[in-house]
Amino acid sequence: MALVPASHPQVAVTLVLLLSVLGLAAGGKLLVVPVDGSHWLSMREVLDSLKEKGHEVVVVAPEVSLHIKPAKSFVMKMYPVPFTQEELDRDFHAFTQDTLEEGTFLERFVRIYQRFEKTSALFLSTCEHLLYNKELMRYLEESKFDAVFTDPVIPCGQIVAEHLSVPSVYFLRGIPCGLDFEATQCPNPPSYVPRVFTEHTDHMNFLQRVKNLVFEIPNLFLCNFFFQPYSKLASEFLQRDVTVLDLLSKASIWLLRLDFVLDYPRPLMPNIILIGGVNCAHKELPQEFEAIVNASGEHGIVVFSLGSMVSDIPMKKAREIADALGSVPQTVLWRYTGEVPSNLPKNVKLVKWxxxxxLLAHPKTRAFITHGGSHGVYEGICNAVPMVLMPLFGDQMDNAKRVESRGAGLTLNILEMTSEDMSNALKTVINDKKYKENIKRLSELHLDRPIHPLDLAVHWVEFVMRHKGAPHLRPAAHDLNWIQYHSLDVIAFLLVVVLLSLFISLKCCMFCCRRCCFKKGRTSKPTKSKSH
Amino acid sequence: MALVPASHPQVAVTLVLLLSVLGLAAGGKLLVVPVDGSHWLSMREVLDSLKEKGHEVVVVAPEVSLHIKPAKSFVMKMYPVPFTQEELDRDFHAFTQDTLEEGTFLERFVRIYQRFEKTSALFLSTCEHLLYNKELMRYLEESKFDAVFTDPVIPCGQIVAEHLSVPSVYFLRGIPCGLDFEATQCPNPPSYVPRVFTEHTDHMNFLQRVKNLVFEIPNLFLCNFFFQPYSKLASEFLQRDVTVLDLLSKASIWLLRLDFVLDYPRPLMPNIILIGGVNCAHKELPQEFEAIVNASGEHGIVVFSLGSMVSDIPMKKAREIADALGSVPQTVLWRYTGEVPSNLPKNVKLVKWxxxxxLLAHPKTRAFITHGGSHGVYEGICNAVPMVLMPLFGDQMDNAKRVESRGAGLTLNILEMTSEDMSNALKTVINDKKYKENIKRLSELHLDRPIHPLDLAVHWVEFVMRHKGAPHLRPAAHDLNWIQYHSLDVIAFLLVVVLLSLFISLKCCMFCCRRCCFKKGRTSKPTKSKSH
Structure with a gap:
């Protein structure tokens, strides 16, 4: 056996040779079916890297979108949709305004539910217009892609992959109703894996564990509510009965934007690859921002953004926030496009972007005020900046809870908080050394990895392109039904065998006993009769 | 947000700075408690790499061992044991001879069991002599190690780690009775994860699934038989009640020599890192072997070894094998130290090592005859050489089954096979292109990885040294008992709530009904009385 350490370049050379034999060294052909919003922003970084590695990347996107715009690193194929840019912008603006508007729990629930319904209908209609765009579909069929790269939160990409018979790679944070666990056959014990929206940590008391289990029920409805229309659409389009779960379970690789410095350790499957922090790549700080940061003096700066979807807020709230920001000596850079609050303090600079x-990477940054979107939170961790979190919707509450449970930030309820609450929270994360120490520890753990998550993501997309999927990572669990998976049929069979054995043994014993008694009876009877 | 791809060197620089702050850039101090035999051979490669990276490596080993010998890459601390080299060699030789000797199933079982008992007693005694060697333990206590690196198949290393309060990293293929699953809290569904010794694949029919579940029972006994003495030893030594399961569940990282090109996809935990193929690093082929290979002509060579523990076999079997080897045109390189069979054909060269x-990496190698040890099998896969497998004991039967189920080799029962069986199998894997194609496909998948398993192993050992463990990868499942983990208490509670609600509802209904009836009764009664 060879016992001397690896000459790894040899492996690399073998690999390159191998790839050139496969005819793929020159680059593969990748179809991207993205999801709009912040989902797209981190996916685009992977596309840039794939392009750099010589692959041909084709993105299909609706003509009207929030962020998906043409770029040098990919070919963009657009398709018409039955709404205008103004309508889309208005819809998303209304969504965030509805979220920020005060009211009773029921009022807010109904308002957000209705808005969610409208937005969902928009996404579904976009998908329909992709699938039934004959010209575009013909082009896709003829293009002979090696793989489809998509975010399954909107399962449109997988319907296309299925139609084209091409393997797929997913890029996501997770599916809120837990369909990702089902589709990967990943065990998901409710005793220590907190469900989305519960705001639990992985250490739950009895009542929290009850709540966590009970939350499976609304999740079931949520899955059904959101994905049923796509199951119907897929069945019509593919001309056979199919559910979204069937479709998603076909994915070759799931690239999950998770890392256990933030998320709680839980079982994984071989085709789940963790790429949390994929979005933390740096470029140079633009000069105008560098100037602001340098002018901030010894106190440094605070970065404040509520994410790519929220850039203005109701005036009353904006004035409260402005008050709070004025109470710290740091320069605050606030991403805000709304009407300027009249009480805006001198230390606050409003910017459109x-x-x-x-900015977070700058050593002068003292704190990060964020809505708790997963991208922002990971950027906070990468750069070791303590956070004040003001979650608004989706997984943001859970993300905020995770940061807080790690002692790396404080969470505020943006609707209920006062100016003082915010001021106190901000001062605490800046001045209490504990927060900086904790986020530094998380950051060190997060950055100490054998390969950058961006390179890992690129590797697995290339892997699927090169090998036409990754069937060797597909667990046999996919071929079992629920009863078989949990061995219920085997347990029932063994129970029957054991009970039957017991019954037969018992019968045998009884039979023997009876025979003995009978013999005794027979032998004693004559004695008795003799005695008489 | 930064949207341009990573300038990764920046991350690396940050990391180095970070490490120098931690005072670890100059290298950590690692204690290695190895397990003898082939387990040691692949572990040594990791130690060589760690030494190259500037770490101080100290290996503690008994004065008498099979393979653990001093080397440049580590400091060796030896301790006396109450047996001689001759006794040890005789014991292991007898073990393999017993395995190869024919007889009825019961005879062989009793023989191997008794031998296993003797060998286990040897290992246990070795562990006792390490723990109670006061001078050595004092040296270890004073040395302030950053981590312990060990193979938990013999849990002695973890007892030392516990005593020194130092985090541990494991390096193993698996624990035959499945204790590794329990100790990592890794789900292990018997419906598609085949148990050791069953020789099942991951696709089982109903009866195979029954057998797979039933195999949990002997596994329980096996665990108990083998580990109970270590629990006793650890409790005595650490002066508190502790089981081997408690101890093993404290490991920071489990480096498992698995890869899903060979093993079947199954759930994993965050602190399980797969490093299958870690032992496939190449060095140059020694000149005498190069000469033999070059002289083999167009037919090339066959490599034949039954592993580091078996180097001779009973003469009758050796003659049968020699006959079979003579039937192929290839030059056969056979690792064999026993008496030369009189019928040794010209094409067979016997070598002591x-x-x-x-040799497997040489393009002229046509086939590999192996006992199916995990190291050999992975070397076969790395180098894409089809195999003839003759498993003897331990996990070798399962490894052989895996290779066969992937269509990359044929398995023979070494005790029952005839010369013709072996000749046919060898000719088939050489001449039937299917075997070469399948092993080539497996090899391509196996080698297409983002980082070499040896580098991955080194990274995680360093990680644990740098961060004093990896607590962020430890699932909360460790803090739950069996009932809590499976949510049985929650389910019982919910059942009681539902039944109670039903009962109360029923009672209310009955009460209402009765009242209604009663009222009716009362209203009808007077009517009746009036009518009278």
Whole structure:
């Protein structure tokens, strides 16, 4: 056996040779079916890297979108949709305004539910217009892609992959109703894996564990509510009965934006690859921002953004926030496009856009006020900046809870908080050394990895392109039904065998006993009769 | 947000800075408690790499061992044991001879069981002599190690780690009775994860699933038989009640020599890192072997070894094998130290040792005859050489089944096979292109990885040294008992709530009904009385 350490370059050379034999060294052909919003922003970074590695990347996107715009690193194929840019912008603006508007729990629930219904209908209609765009579909069929790269939160990409018979790679944070666990056959014990929206940590008391289990029920409804229309659409389009679960379970690789410095350790499957922090790549800080940061003096800066979807807020709230920001000596860079609050303090600079990750990377940054979107939170961790979290919707509450449970930030309820609450929270995360120490520890653990998550993501997309999928990572659990998976049929069979054995043994014993008694009876009877 | 791809060197620089702050850039201090035999051979490669990276490596080993010998890459601390080298060699030789000797199933079982008992007693005694060697333990206590690196198949290393309060990293293929699943809290569904010794694949029919579940029972006994003495020893030594399961569940990282090109996809935990193929690093082929290979002509060579523990076999079997080897045109390199069979054909060269991995890597190698040890099998896969497998004991039967189920080799029962069986199998894997194609496909999948398993192993050992463990990867499941883990208490509570609600509802209904009836009764009664 060879016992001397690896000459790894040899392996690399073998690999390159191998790839050239496969005819793929020159680059593969990747179809991207993205999901709009922040989902797209981190996916685009992977596309840039794939392009750099010589692959041909084709993105299909609706003509009207929030963020998906043409770029040098990919070919963009657009398709018409039955709504205008103004309608889309209005819809999303209304969504965030509805979220920020005060009211009773029921009022807010109904308002957000209705808005969610409208937005869902928009996404579904977009998908329909992709699938039934004959010209575009013909082009896709003829293009002979090696793989489809998509975010399954909107399962449109997998319907296309299925139609084209091409393997798929997913890029996501997770599916709120837990369909990702089902589709990967990943065990998901409710005793220590907190469900989305519960705001639990992985250490739950009895009542929390009850709540966690009970939350499976609304999840079931949520899955059904959101994905049923796609099951119907897929069945019509593919001309056979199929559910979204069937479709998603076909994915070759799931690239999950998770890392256990933030998320709680839980079982994984071989085709789940963790790429949390994939979005933390740096570029240079633009000069105008560098100037602001340098002018901030010894107190440094605070970065404040509520994410790519929320850039203005109701005036009353904006004035409260402005008050709070005025109470700290730091310069605050606030991404805000709404009407300027009249009480805006001198230390606050409003900007229409800010290079969030690069600002967070600056050693003068003292704190990060964020809505708790997963991208922002990971940027906070990468750059070791303590956070004040003001979650609004989706997984943001859970993300905020995770940061807080790690002692790396404080959470505020943006609707209920006062100016003082915010001021106190901000001062605490800046001045209490504990927060900086905790986020530094998380950051060190997060950055100490054998390969950058962006390179890992690129590797697995390339892997699926090269090998036409990754069937060797597909667990046999996919071929079992629920009863078989849990061995219920085997347990029932063994129970029957054991009970039957017991019954037969018992019968045998009784039979023997009876025979003995009978013999005794027979032998004693004559004695008795003799005695008489 | 930063949207341009990573300048990864920046991350690396940050990391190095970070490490120098932690005072670890100059290298950590690692204590290695190895397990003898082939387990040691692949572990040594990781130690060589760790030494190259500037760490101080100390290996503690008994004065008498099979393979653990001093080397440049580590400091060796030896301790006396109450047996001689001759006794040890005789014991292991007898073990393999017993395995190869024919007889009825019961005879063989009793023989192997008794031998296993003797060998286990040897290992246990070795562990006792380490723990109670006061001078050595004092040296270990004073040395302030950053981590312990060990193979938990013999849990002695973890007892030392516990005593020194130092985090541990494990390096193993698996624990035959499945204790590794329990100790990592890794789900292990018997419906598709085949148990050791069953020789099942991951696709089982009903009766195989029954057998797979029933195999939990002997596994329980096996665990108890083997580990109970270590629990006793640990409790005495650490002066508190502790089981081997308690001890093993404290490991920071489990480096498992698995890869799903060979093993079947199954759930994993965050602290399980797969490093299958870690032992496939190449060095140059020694000149004498190069000469033999070059002289083999167009037919090339066959490599034949039954592993580091078996180097001779009973003469009758050796003659049968020699006959079979003479039937192929290839030159056969056979690692064999026993008496030369009189019928040894010209094409067979006997050698006392062979550079297995480097020979397998030679393009002229046509087949590999192996006992199916995990190291050999992975070397076969790395180098894409089809195999004839003759498993003897331990996990070898399962490994052989895995290779066969992937269509990359044929399995023979070494005790029952005839010369013709072996000749046919060898000719088939050489001449039937299917075997070469299948092993080539497996090899391509196996080698297409983002980082070499040896580098991955080194990274995680360093990680644990740098961060004093990896607590962020420890699932909360460790803090739950069996009932809590499976949510049985929650289910019982919910059942009681539902039944109670039903009962109360029923009672209310009955009460209402009765009242209604009663009222009716009362209203009808007077009517009746009036009518009278």
């Amino acid at each position: 800010l290079p969030q990750n690069d | 062979l550079p297995q991995n480097d």
